[in-house]
Amino acid sequence: MKRMIVCVKPVPDPKAWDRLQMDPVSKTLIREGIPSIINPLDKHAVEAALEMKDLFGAEVVLLSMAPSDAHPVLREVLAMGADRAVLLSDKAFAGSDTLATSRILAQGIRNIGEFDLIFCGNFTLDGSTAQVPSQVAEFLDIPNVMHVCDMEIPNTQSLLLTQKIEQGTVKLEAKPPLLLSFTKDANKPRYISFMEILAAEKREIQTWDNANLNIDETLIGLKGSPTQMADLLLQSKQRKGIRLTGNPEEIARQLADKIHQLGII
Amino acid sequence: MKRQHVGVFIEQRGGVLHDVGLELLGKARELIEVSKGTVSAFVLGRDISAHSEDLIARGADTVLLADSSALEPYRLLPYTSVLAQACKTYDPDILLFGATRMGIELAPRLAARLNTGLSAHCMDLRLDTEGKLLQMVPGWGGGVVATIRCPLHRPQMATVMSGVMKKLVPTKRSGECIHLDVREDFQGSGPKVLEVHIEEPEEMPLEKADVVVAGGWGIGNPDGWTILQDLAALLCGAVGATRPPVDEGWVPESRMIGQSGKTVKPRLYMGIGISGMSHHVVGMDESECIVSVNTNPNAAIFEVSDVAVVGDYREILPPLLKEIRARLPEGRTDTCEPPQ
């Protein structure tokens, strides 16, 4: 077990989401001024990789596709104990959907070189599609397992994974190379120690653009995204307090409709 | 508009179909109406042909069955391969998956294999005038709704959470079954399944419940809690309370929601007979949807509710329970996930 790669993503801090504004012309969200944090589930992925480092002395490399201002967030994740970070940043990547993003990440991984395991968080707070892990694995032609809530390493050739499903759990046996995405039950991410903060200041963050990755322009960014956004609506979080009227039966019917709309019935 | 072919992945584990596949069949029928197109159900597993009749009755024109011991239990890579092959042969314009644990893992892998677009947990699906799929997707914790299109790549793929779409009532319909040829044994294809462990659902802890039915001083007496418990059980939720009922001994303190109690963030919070003082509200104001029932039209809780009912819970809840029961699928007594 020599090298672990962890895909991490800076996401806008949920505490600041109520400040989100939309550009009415481009129909994109204005992210400037909204502070970023590391996607919370990614910390569990980093922790899993650091456990491999503790056990086998593996190198832990962080990989992120993000704007160039991602450095402070990456520095923070480096301070958890990772060895170095690679930031994939290029204007040409902007507007990528999950397919294009996964293609870019996969190429970044190929450029980093050989690896044993790739770790991801199960989903991100902003898009929450949870699509990238399976798609990156597909592009790298390696198996992947999502919803991992437990990982045991009996030996370097075999992993025992527990996957969370609705009705319970599935136990799987898998071999590297492999991509795993973790749920928050998987482990408790370690706190950033002062010693690691000091050490992380010396750790490298390499930035690669498409000149380094050399991906066909038609396969990245907006051009490379099969899905396109046709419209974007901001929903107010202000509770409307809609008053239901009518006799009890009519009210009951309206309430049942609402409960159905929520997906509960 | 050309005739649309909509495919639906029918998820099953251990021979039991997940409701979401049936719900998506219902939606698929709606989508193909204008163009008088067809709906195909894609079913993978072992000994699954018994489901064909039900699938046709629920909206499938064609049931494509990949029946093989190599496909039981579910494994990501074998399922991806079989579905990819089936898509190449049967060429659906649209392919729908449930946004379940399985769907979330499988649909993206398939989309990448087919080099096509996929949108996640759509809250609605529509066709534009040319018959292309419009996918409504929430983001940013629900603060934003995006309309997504996949104009050029096929199939247009989407995942939808269980409960968003509606199953069709089974009707007498005709359809055909096609058995897909599955030659591979997929032995070396990815991780091995050692065990599938189904868990007994336990007493729902308040903080984990999807639905919380909470009662306050307005319930009036300990007997009033029975109907709250019935409602919570029906919706597979947990019962909560404010401080006064706890002090009166009508409920244990572990049920208390608020400043000095628990904080809950369920999908649905129903506050019954609760005035809405801030020390209770801070324990539940991040719930996705807040519905309140109170006899006082000026109750503070209405300020933080999405839906407000001015009325007596004793009059409102019994018909509500009846309405909900009427909407449950046959044989079901609550909305909890069926054990498999």
Added chain:
Amino acid sequence: MDFLLSEREELLRKSVREFAEAEIPPKIEAMEKTGEFPIELLEPMARLGITGIIAPPEYGGVGLGYLARTIALEELGRVCAAIPMAMQVHHMAIAALNDFGTDEQKQKYIPPLAKGETMGVVAVTEPSGGSDVVGMQATAELKGDKWILNGRKCFITNSHTSDFWIVMAKTAEGAKGLSAFIVEKNHPGAKTGRVEHKIGLRGSNTGELVFDNCEIPKENILGQEGGGLAVALKTVSESGRPGMAATALGIINACLEEAAKFASERVLYGKPISSLQAISFYLAEIYTELDICRLLCYRASWMKDQNMRCDNENAMAKSYTCDAAVRCALKAVEIHGSYGILQEYKVQRLLRDAVVTVPAGGTGQIGKVVLARAALAPYRKKK
């Protein structure tokens, strides 16, 4: 003048905040009940680097400076001030050993403190007084190759959770008659005495140390014989006062957050009470006090990191910040109305904690004695 903190300092703050918010609240109920320090937190705090923050790396520490320490203590204090109270005395012991110890003493005693294996103690105060340092009654007499200590120390933080203590005693009369010693709890004649039950900072253990013909090896004198006053004053002034100030600073931060949050949610007359000027002005005052105290604390710590003399600045930070903590906590309690005096609400603990910071670690009055001296210095009549 650059008032901004560095990326390193911001990350440090974030790291302690995340730790404090997750690990300390579950311990608070027991701390309030028993007054005992949650000893199980020592190991995670050591791993984070809190216990050894100012200790040199060669002795197992992190080797960061006093501004970093102030930020760390402030963030701990924001969650529960008893924790930084205990930690800041712990750091005082490390500082005393580092400044005055022989190589052997540093090698032996700093690593267990830096690594959080035991807690640090600096015992100056006696029933005869704490402010009146020179008036202490505890004695130490050299008999052969042993020092014999007699006396008692009271109001000692970490008294019952430590394996060894730095103790001041009289070896002769007068200001040049004080000496500092390292006493291990196993040394014959060394005992812990009663445990005190404070109204605030509960969870920081406060108690008595008793020396009854206590025999300690000759080499356990810390610094010069007769140089004990310098040990006490330097340690209190450069580590103790800023540590107390940082603890109180965390309390003020918590006061602002609790009061502002409550005022935004509590509705009276149809609107949140934050719309009432009386309330919002209180919040403006707390907001200002927070910033004043932060500037005082950070500036004094920054000076220490530049090796500048900062006794006045530390005295100012300690006396002002602890008094301000009480003022802010009282306002925060008032903003909560009747809820403010209920035990279920956090804000009453902030008031009790703030009150206890006032006499602890050097009274505000002694601080003012120091400051008055500084103010009058240019006008002192030459003899």
